[in-house]
Amino acid sequence: MNIRLPNAPLTDEQLQQLNNLLQGLEGWQVDWLSGYLSGYRAAQGGTAVTEAAPSLPDQTIKLTVLYGSQTGNTETVAGQLAEKAKASGIEVKLWDMAEYKPRELKNEQYLAVLTSTHGEGEPPDNAMDLYEFLGSRKAPGLKGLKFSVLSLGDSSYEYFCQTGKDFDQRLQKLGATAVIPRVDCDVDYDDLAEKWIAEFVESLTSSMQASAAPPSASAAMSQLETSVQYDRKHPFSAPLLENQILSGRGSSKEVRHIEISLEGSGLHYQPGDALGVYPQNDPALVSMLIDALGFDADGPVELDEQTETLTNALMHHREITVLTRPLVEKWAELSQSDELNKLMESKSAVTEWIRGRDVLDLVQSYPLTDIDANGFIKLLRKLPPRLYSIASSQAAVDEEVHITVATVRYNTHNRERGGVASTWLADRLAEDATIPVYIDPNKNFKLPADDDAPIIMIGPGTGIAPFRSFMQEREERGARGSNWLFFGDQHFLTDFLYQTEWLSWRKSGLLTHMDVAFSRDQTEKIYVQHRIREKSIEIWNWLQDGAYLYVCGDADNMAPDVNEALIDIISQQGKKSREDATEYLRQLTRDKRYQRDVY
């Protein structure tokens, strides 16, 4: 082992010493050291690392058994393996592949993969996620992982046992080592499966006697990596990992789940923080604007510190989709248009005119003759970053960050328009694109420090995002506090954001209650505040038990309506006057038990 980290904040001499030390260490000693260092840093008043210090290695072999099964046969065989391994003193975890977290793979020691093959070489339904994960860019290196595959199939099919073969190949490609070779079974699988189980367990137990357990597949090195500070001024170019539309067919919405890699950035965030994203303007809009102005698209313009082509300046550095009052004021001065200057006399008229219009509308409606490209650029304000509530917890996703983005599209004043960032993410990002990002901390939207405290989360629409991070965090922390979610959107069938994740958290017991309001599934509109009112007694009881209230999402209608509903509940259930109820809620705010992230 020899670390070469160009970004490391260590002198050459320090690095040398570190290398000398590390070269002499066993894996388990590195694990211990990493834990010790985080504790040492925490004790100094630095950031505590949530990861617990690993205990001393024991001699137990840890085997994880994953099965992909369509008809239940493979599940049965997996159960047999688990039984047999347990009987041999191996510590076994048995997982339906659909319920297994693929990210756990890199922490595994020994792995058994049992899968059937479906139809023409496809994985069974419950194996699909893991199968795709292993073939994707998100798959981690698995050096150190030892495994074997048992595949069940039917040789009357052309792609006999294909899924098992694929798993085998993908695991090896990621660096894992096969303990014993894969076995492909036909319809009469019993004997071969039994033999494979026996051999696999035998090879595991013999390695148990041979030596201490090997280290887990993940190196603990990431703790030592440090890099330049990325922030709002110096965004990190983060590779896009996944860009998945969440809205089902027939939805009138287009909401995306976006996963971004922070690997190597040193960026850290807490649940409740936001991700700042520097978007790009739509090139089509940029070129329409340049055409309307009659400028040279490739001509140079002066920005703050550098020279750029006009096109680049408008695409990356200046805001063109939002009109501001100062801009319109300056434009009115320059244009000397009577009409525009008359408009400026009434504040409300300007506000009205600005609504739904952009710089192109201004340029087209009130053309300026004596302005050049540099002058024009100087009028515009910088393209600001957009903030998105983070939808993931680093405890669960490591060096990734997830956001939930509703694509904004509308037609006004005879032109299709869209939100800069959301349409950029939706329409104009290549699969291997990078996104300039930074972390925007929000200390006013944080989980209770007390893991036993109950929380009530109210997050309709994309307001659900931070609550996904809350749940991931509480799940990883093993927090025992109760969790209650109120979610709403238009339609149950198509707009239930992260439905399968919420269902599985409810099934595991992490999510205590979930109430949903789908406004357009019946004739009368039902929103979250209606559901909250229906649960008045329970909400009051939770508040009495010290529950924290979180509201995320729309600031114009939802948040005030929810606030109103809460005041009513406190007043009715707590038998308080309206003033007292309002004060009660204020006190909750002061106690950080009523936190809002509304926009």
Place this chain on the structure above:
Amino acid sequence: MNTKLPEAEQLKLDSRYLRGTIAEGLDDVVTGAISEDDNKLTKFHGSYMQDHRDLRDERRRQKLEPLYSFMVRLRIPGGVVTPQQWLGLDEIADDCSNGTLRITTRQTFQYHEVLKKDLRSLMQQVNALMLDTKGACGDVNRNVVTNVNPHQSSVHAEVYQISKAISDHLCWQSGAYAEIWLGEKCVYQPGKSEEPFYGDRYLPRKFKIGIAIPPENDSDVLANDIALIAIIENDELVGFNVAVGGGMGMTYGETATFPRLATMAGFVPKDQIVKACETIAAIQRDFGDRSVRAHARFKYTIDDHGIDWFNEKFTEYHGEAMTAARSFELLRNGDRFGWIQGEDGQWHLTLYIYSGRVKDTESLQLRTALREIAKVHTGEFRMTCNQNLIIANISPEQKPLIEQLVQKYQLDIGESRPALRLNAMACVALPTCALAMAESERYLPEFLSKLEQIMSDVGLPEKLINIRITGCPNGCARPYLGEIALTGKAIGRYNLNLGADFSGQRLNRLYLENVDETTILNTLKPMIEQFAAEREQDEHFGDFLIRVGILGPERTPEMMHKPLKD
């Protein structure tokens, strides 16, 4: 004795007479699904959950649960509904379902794509039409099917009444149905039986009863657990020949599973037939193999113990033996399309309905047409086991009115050629059915058009061949009674079975395993060419294959698993 019951049996036992947690599951609005256990119990209530398989993968990526919906099947003994009921059922299709009605191979209607939130409302509307969905699925007696012979109107009327009597007599009785669907108060008390006949474990497996009136066998009577063949002497119904142990389903690779035709047991006079059916169901209730679900059908009970054992048990349970079976002749299992006049002068019109799907499309406004007919029709509607529809009991005065509507909406009365479609059936399969391995209903038109071309090329556009396609081996469209049958193995691949007869009295056998369409057509084309050249007068395709020795007449369970050609 401390033996653990198999899961399915334990579930019935623990269900408090089919209640389970169905009601709670319906109230859980966070998911469109119900629990796996409840899904097994709702079958008894005539419904089970499905999901849109074409969207499964897409929705998984979208982090949405599968698009769950429910199939709901009605109990309509003998397949007869009044025009008023038709109009009500038609309305339900829009209110609660996907706007289509499907006529099933057991002579009833089923609705598809019913969302969980609409299930109760659907059941209540069905109930208001004096119909129910009890036992349309589940381990109880299923919809009793019967021949729809329109010639002998008086015999048909009597047989229809008997089919209704049997169905009502063997209907399950627990209060669960009224409580869960109709909002009635819970009557469950621990220790108090709600099922005098079935008991708390119901039957080991589904149970089917069918009736044929010779020479017609459109009910494919021998495919039923109890096959009743009406015996008519001097124009009067005297009783029924009773055959037992028929059934279609099998599992690929499990040689202990196989389709089987019912074995003739004897004759029972008509006044005893309801009780005889109860007796037979009781024998299955008490002796069916509850330990292995794949071996629990009555056909295996009969196959394991033999017909003599059955007759002994029958005598013991019934108090009287069957007499010797009487002679009869079955000629065909297809429908007779177009206008037919009954002995009483009333008219009957059999319409061809593709795959039983009553819906409006751009080219055919079938659902609208039938709604218009129902508004003026004074007789009744009868569904056939081949998923077609008879507008029955049209008075001579009304006939022109119906004819006018048939003309207006261009309904298919079986006249256009080639005729192959008329005797073709397919199950639902993809994207709806969870068991399907291959396309079926969606593929049938394509397969038919290719086969029709071959039939036209060899000069046989008139000829009927029983063609059956299913998406899996479980037997929904009774594939093992097809002269040509495809059962799905994987997308685009099927097992090819050949050699059933034309009247539902001989099974086909596996001919080619797991082959694609090209192989199937290349196999069938020379056979059909030979058939065109060498067939005898009125000879049917399945019989011809056997006469010329392409395959033999005998059938064994192994033949359903081992292809004749490798």
